Amino acid sequence: MDKWNEIRTAYKLAKLRTLSATALDMGIHRSTVMRHIDALEEHLGVILFQRNDKGYIPTEAGLDIMRLGEVTENHFSQLSSRLKSKEQQLEGTITITSISEMAAMIMPVIKEYQSRYPKMRVDFIGDIRNLNLEYGEADIAIRSGGKPTTPDNVVLPFADIQLTLCAHKNYIEQYGLPTERDFTHHHYIALKSRPEHLTWNEWVHNHIPENNIVFLCSSQQVLTQAILNGCGIGVLPKQTVSDIDTLLEIPIHNEWSISTWILVHRDMFNIAKIKAFVDILREQKEFPIKVL
Secondary structure (H helix, E strand, O other), X not given: OOOHHHHHHHHHHHHHOOHHHHHHHHOOOHHHHHHHHHHHHHHHOOOOEEEEOOEEEEOHHHHHHHHHHHHHHHHHHHHHHHHHHHHXXXXXXXXXXXXXXXXXXXXXXXXXXXHHOOOEEEEEEEOOXXXXXXXXXXXXXXXXXXXXXXXXXXXXXXXXXXXXXXXXXHHHHHHOOOOOOOHHHXXXXXXXXXXXXXXXXXXXXXXXXXXXXXXXXXXXXXXXXXXXXOOOEEEEEHHHHHHOOXXXXXXXXXXXEEEEEEEEEOOOOOOHHHHHHXXXXXXXXXXXXXXX
């Protein structure tokens, strides 16, 4: 049976000797003090205090309880001090989860976070699964698509990624720049899976003949490498295309963007290590998208 409340009351009573002083110190009623002592004596089968007109005098058993309570309270006090010191210094681990392809987006923030708090280790879990923040599988989640509606999470906008069709210069040299007349006759690259929020991928599947989709893959990283190696035309972030001088943007009327979101469980939002990370996110004006 859990008797910590009663043991703590007995420790305080043995130390302070009166019901009134113990009740005042613990912020409880005198009757609660008496009830705790009676319940503990009944549970242990021993007398803990000798009652007299001067107060409560601990017996040998009472002194044992007093020593136990003192040691336990000291341990709790030391633990509290250590935890507060650790949190103030931001020392420990923060766990972030997202799909691996979004790692490049978050890396500048992680770098800044660790430069400010060098004792913090970042545990990055690249996984397509939505890890459960409620059960502590991660501290922060980065997700794309429509705004998440999970009621227990604080949801913050992260970045809108602007996307465009592009091709490597080697592809253009070999097959030419697509025109309106032969646009659908070129070679295209797409993701094999077709989640609804990837509207650019749906456009490729819906507007390009199946025979002209010459390369299907299961990850954005592989798709990027296929484009960089001249395998065909594909979709990449505009920032990536502008950063790599061997890539050319393919003019098209369609424009796509993907919204990304930061999720933190509401009970964890004000934890110092998480709040510090979110504060850095809010400081950033732009999130440069780089090729992994």
